Amino acid sequence: MSFMQRKSGLLKAMAVALSLALPTVLAVSAADARIGGGSSSGSRGTRTFSAPPPTATAPGSASQFNRTITQPGQPGGFNQAAPSRGGLFGGRAGGLLGGLAAGFLGAGLFGMLFGGGLFSGLGGFASIIGLILQVLLVVLVVRFAMAWWQRRNQPAYAAGPAPADGQQSFRSGLSGLGGGFGGFGGGSNQPPLQIQPADYEAFERLLGDIQSAWSNEDVGRLRLLSTPEMASYFERDLEQNQARGVVNKVTGVKLLQGDLSEAWRENGADYATVALRFTLADKTIERASGRVVDGSDQPQEATEVWTFLRHPGADWQLSAIQQVG
Numbered sequence: 063m064s065f066m067q068r069k070s071g072l073l074k075a076m077a078v079a080l081s082l083a084l085p086t087v088l089a090v091s092a093a094d095a096r097i098g099g100g101s102s103s104g105s106r107g108t109r110t111f112s113a114p115p116p117t118a119t120a121p122g123s124a125s126q127f128n129r130t131i132t133q134p135g136q137p138g139g140f141n142q143a144a145p146s147r148g149g150l151f152g153g154r155a156g157g158l159l160g161g162l163a164a165g166f167l168g169a170g171l172f173g174m175l176f177g178g179g180l181f182s183g184l185g186g187f188a189s190i191i192g193l194i195l196q197v198l199l200v201v202l203v204v205r206f207a208m209a210w211w212q213r214r215n216q217p218a219y220a221a222g223p224a225p226a227d228g229q230q231s232f233r234s235g236l237s238g239l240g241g242g243f244g245g246f247g248g249g250s251n252q253p254p255l256q257i258q259p260a261d262y263e264a265f266e267r268l269l270g271d272i273q274s275a276w277s278n279e280d281v282g283r284l285r286l287l288s289t290p291e292m293a294s295y296f297e298r299d300l301e302q303n304q305a306r307g308v309v310n311k312v313t314g315v316k317l318l319q320g321d322l323s324e325a326w327r328e329n330g331a332d333y334a335t336v337a338l339r340f341t342l343a344d345k346t347i348e349r350a351s352g353r354v355v356d357g358s359d360q361p362q363e364a365t366e367v368w369t370f371l372r373h374p375g376a377d378w379q380l381s382a383i384q385q386v387g
Contacts, residue, residue, distance in 0.1 A: 070176070075208075078253040081159050085273065086274045087350045096276075096310055096312055096342075096344045097272065097273060097276040097296065097299075097310075097312065097383075098366065098383040098385075099131065099185070099299055100385065101128040101385065102124070102125045102126065102127045102128050102129075102382075102383065102384040102385050103127060103128060103129040103130065103292065103295045103353045103382065103383055104127065104129070104130060104291060104292050104295070104369065104380075104381050104382025104383060104384075105127075105130050105131065105132040105289075105291060105303060105369075105381060105382055106333065106335060106369045106381065106382050107132075107326075107328050107329070107331070107333055107371075107381075108328055109131055109324075109333070109335075109384075110127065110132040111126075111134060113126075114324055114335045114369075114384070115324055116147075116323075116337075117321030117322070117323050117325050117337040118133050118210055118319075118321050118336070119319050119320060119321040119337040119339050119365065120321070120323075120337035120339070120365050120366075120367055120386045122386045122387045123385055123386070123387050124367040124385070124386055124387070125385045125386070125387050127384070129295055129381070130291075130382075131291055138206050145272070170326055184305070189208075198312050208233045213304060223262040231340045251314070253327070255325040255326055255327050255332055255333075256335070257322055257325050259336055261334065261378065262320070264370075264377070265320065265334070265336055265338075265370060265378065266320070268287060268341060268368075268370065268378060268379075268380060269315060269317055269338060269368070270315045270317075271283075271314045272284065272287050272288065272289055272380055273342065274312075274315070275284075275287060275345075276296060276310070276312060277310065277311050277312045277313065279309065281293070281296070281300065284296045284297070284312055287380060288379050288380040288381070289371055289379050289380065289381050291378050291381075292379075292383075294385060305347075307348060307349050307350060308346050308349060308355060309346070309347050309349055310344070310345075310346050310347075310349055311344075311345050311346075311347060312342050312343070313342070314341065314342055314343045314361055315340060315342045316340060316341050316342070317338060317339075317340045317363075318340055318341060318363070319338075319339045320336050320337060320338045320339070321336065321337045322334065322335075322336055323335040323337055323367065329358060330373070330374060331372065331373050331374075332371070332372040332373075333369060333370070333371055333372075333381070334369070334370045334372075334378075335367060335368070335369045335370075335382075336367070336368055336369075336370070337366075337367050337386070338364065338365070338366055338367070339363065339364070340363070340364060340365075341361045341362065341363045341364075342361065342362065342364065343358070343359050343360065343361050343362070344357045345357035345358055345359065365386050366383055366384065366385060366386065367383070367384040367385075367386060368380060368382065368383055368384075369381045369382035369383075369384075
């Protein structure tokens with residue numbers, strides 16, 4: 063077999079392997095089947111792209127959103143449709159690989175898959191250089207694609223403000239929630255939002271009710287307890303579980319500790335971001351057989367940052383879930 067034939071076979075094998083591996087990497091793992099999927103989803107109004115202040119419950123930084131329909135510069139948009147983006151191969155000149163660059167890349171990859179190669183027609187040493195450049199190009203394209211998928215064109219978090227002195231905290235116990243419940247300043251143009259004991263009780267109740275609705279695959283209930291954006295994510299995740307033939311069961315949710323990170327008002331709505339440390343039993347069951355394919359009935363501990371939204375005269379709803387790094 064000639065060198066050119068070996069090169070062509072190698073490149074075809076690489077292309078096939080990448081096409082098979084990429085969807086696997088992007089797929090949701092069974093280990094992240096619980097609500098939120100182990101990712102960060104939702105919106106925090108105008109603070110969506112600002113990291114919430116760390117707390118004693120969650121001293122690590124909250125991760126940026128993997129899924130959000132809020133765009134930079136928009137006031138919120140939890141129930142707005144996301145505008146189209148150019149993406150990796152945007153049609154406009156501002157796309158990552160637009161115009162002539164995309165044309166050259168497409169022609170090169172087409173030639174690679176069908177035996178010509180990006181530098182077909184050259185021989186000897188030039189063919190070796192061509193092979194190296196093709197491999198490097200494939201690696202770069204895959205890295206750009208993965209980075210684009212993870213960021214979805216979202217900017218990195220801006221540094222959040224330091225925790226305020228006397229930052230509120232609350233704990234779950236037999237007598238309910240306790241701790242300090244003073245107000246937390248919310249914005250230069252808005253009066254401070256006072257988070258009351260009843261609000262903390264609502265946050266704890268939502269933690270349990272949302273987990274229960276998820277476990278029961280009760281989409282209608284999830285729509286009542288969360289914003290339209292979050293409900294759409296939950297519904298999509300439940301559909302993926304159904305397609306895989308599994309159901310995720312979450313039981314025994316118990317709040318251990320919670321800290322208020324920040325609370326504010328904007329556009330006539332109240333927002334509260336709270337760090338929650340809780341225990342739960344999380345297992346994924348095969349629908350047909352009832353066999354446990356992941357997790358167990360053994361309680362495990364989790365820490366997440368939840369943001370709640372309340373419109374005038376309405377109850378609190380879940381607006382975002384963020385994982386803690």
